[in-house]
Amino acid sequence: MYNEGGSDPRPAIATLAIRNVDAVVKERQRVRAARHGRSMEAEAQSILSEAVAGDREKPEPNLAEAMRWRFAPLGGVDLELPPAEFVDVPPSFDPLSLSTPMSSRS
Numbered sequence: 001m002y003n004e005g006g007s008d009p010r011p012a013i014a015t016l017a018i019r020n021v022d023a024v025v026k027e028r029q030r031v032r033a034a035r036h037g038r039s040m041e042a043e044a045q046s047i048l049s050e051a052v053a054g055d056r057e058k059p060e061p062n063l064a065e066a067m068r069w070r071f072a073p074l075g076g077v078d079l080e081l082p083p084a085e086f087v088d089v090p091p092s093f094d095p096l097s098l099s100t101p102m103s104s105r106s
Contacts, residue, residue, distance in 0.1 A: 018044075 033043035061069065 016048075 029043060029047075030040055033040045036043060036046070038046065
């Protein structure tokens with residue numbers, strides 16, 4: 001959210017209200033703000049900024065990574081792969097070639 005139509009490149013300022021905060025949490029935040037020499041509002045802004053700062057540095061996982069993360073606690077499955085075997089002579093795409101793998105079969 002940026003200031004629309006203005007020349008100011010800074011993000012627009014938003015207001016956030018947090019209701020039903022436990023009294024113990026509020027008191028601990030007040031003490032923390034005092035320890036850092038800030039108002040409770042400035043301390044809350046600092047806490048929120050620090051909490052989401054790491055999110056910008058981590059890229060969003062792609063679908064495969066998200067699925068692996070989601071299902072990793074369930075464990076994996078080891079599938080037995082059949083041995084590789086020769087199927088047929090690969091076709092020749094050379095236009096000068098007179099013989100084809102199909103014509104060599106008799």
